[in-house]
Amino acid sequence: RPQIGVLALQGDVREHARVLTDLGADVRPVRRPEDLAAVSGLVLPGGESSVIDKLARAFDMREPLQAAIAEGMPVLGTCAGLILLADRLVDGIAGQQTFGGLDVTVRRNAFGGQTESFETELDVPAVGEPPVRATFIRAPVVDDVGPSAEVIARLPDGTVVGVRQGRLIGLSFHPELDDETRFHALLLASVGDA
Ligand code: GLN
Numbered sequence: 066r067p068q069i070g071v072l073a074l075q076g077d078v079r080e081h082a083r084v085l086t087d088l089g090a091d092v093r094p095v096r097r098p099e100d101l102a103a104v105s106g107l108v109l110p111g112g113e114s115s116v117i118d119k120l121a122r123a124f125d126m127r128e129p130l131q132a133a134i135a136e137g138m139p140v141l142g143t144c145a146g147l148i149l150l151a152d153r154l155v156d157g158i159a160g161q162q163t164f165g166g167l168d169v170t171v172r173r174n175a176f177g178g179q180t181e182s183f184e185t186e187l188d189v190p191a192v193g194e195p196p197v198r199a200t201f202i203r204a205p206v207v208d209d210v211g212p213s214a215e216v217i218a219r220l221p222d223g224t225v226v227g228v229r230q231g232r233l234i235g236l237s238f239h240p241e242l243d244d245e246t247r248f249h250a251l252l253l254a255s256v257g258d259a
Contacts, residue, residue, distance in 0.1 A: 067256045070095035070104035072130075074120035076112020076145055080241040084249045098129040106139040106256040108249070109146030111202070111239050114173065115158045117145060127164065134166040139232035139255035141248060147228075147235035148173055148205050155208060166233050168211030169225075175206040187238075189227060191217045192247035199226070199238035199245075206237055232258075 066089060071081045073094035082092045085108070095101050107130075109117070121127045134140060134150075142150040148157075149164050151171035157163075163171075176183075181203050186196040197218070207225035210216055218227025218236065226237035232255040240248045 066091045067106060067253055068093060068104045069106045069108065069253070069256070070100060071108045071110060072117070072121075072126075072146075073110075074124065074126070075116045076110035077239070077241060078110050080239075081108045081110050081143075081249070084241050084244075084246050085253075088246055088249055088253055090253060096124060096126075098126065101126070101129050101133055106252055107133065107141075108252070109140060109142035109149050109164075111144035111146060111241070114145035114148035114163075114205075115161045117149060118162050121164070122162075127162070130164050134164060134233070137232055139252050140166065140234070141252040142233075142235045143239050143241060143248075144202065144204055144237060147171060147207075147237055150233055150235045151207075152211070153209075167228055167230050167235050168213035169207045169228055169235070170209035171205045171235075172208045173205050174203050175208075176201065176204060185220070187218050187220070187226070189218045191227075191229065191251065197238075197240070197245055197247070198243045199240075200242050201226075201238050204237045207235075 153170040
């Protein structure tokens with residue numbers, strides 16, 4: 066069984082762990098470098114990216130995470146996790162850093178105001194039918210996609226809300242909150258190929 070980590074510094078770790086367990090993975094919360102060394106794939110959960118960033122630095126996890134990403138570890142990031150995977154961040158809090166890996170510019174809390182949270186259905190060819198039920202909670206969007214990254218999901222107005230680059234997947238929304246297992250299955254598939 067694949068050993069999959071969920072970065073467990075802050076955020077909706079348990080929901081991701083449940084999806085991964087349902088898919089047959091062995092799930093390990095990742096808080097320390099030795100936890101990361103024991104897994105062959107990783108989820109960066111939803112939560113608050115600035116807090117996860119701070120805790121990652123405080124726990125000496127920033128460099129190990131960047132090294133794992135650079136070495137090709139498959140990673141799925143949802144919402145705050147997408148922010149953490151972005152090479153470039155707009156509207157971060159002062160001093161906020163990302164781990165990087167995805168050649169994109171992400172804008173934090175992009176929906177603001179009364180539409181902060183909403184649900185919609187998205188057609189995502191990478192996961193096929195049926196459409197994806199997607200929940201957006203103070204969600205980021207992808208403002209700019211560099212040449213190395215590929216768009217996998219858009220809102221009807223064209224806003225980019227899902228990207229893939231090699232073994233990295235970043236989503237603005239939360240499949241783990243909607244019993245949507247197909248993105249985690251893509252993660253497990255890349256672990257199998259790695
Ligand atoms: N707004 C949060 C952030 O900046 C992300 C919200 C979420 O993960 N649901 O990290």
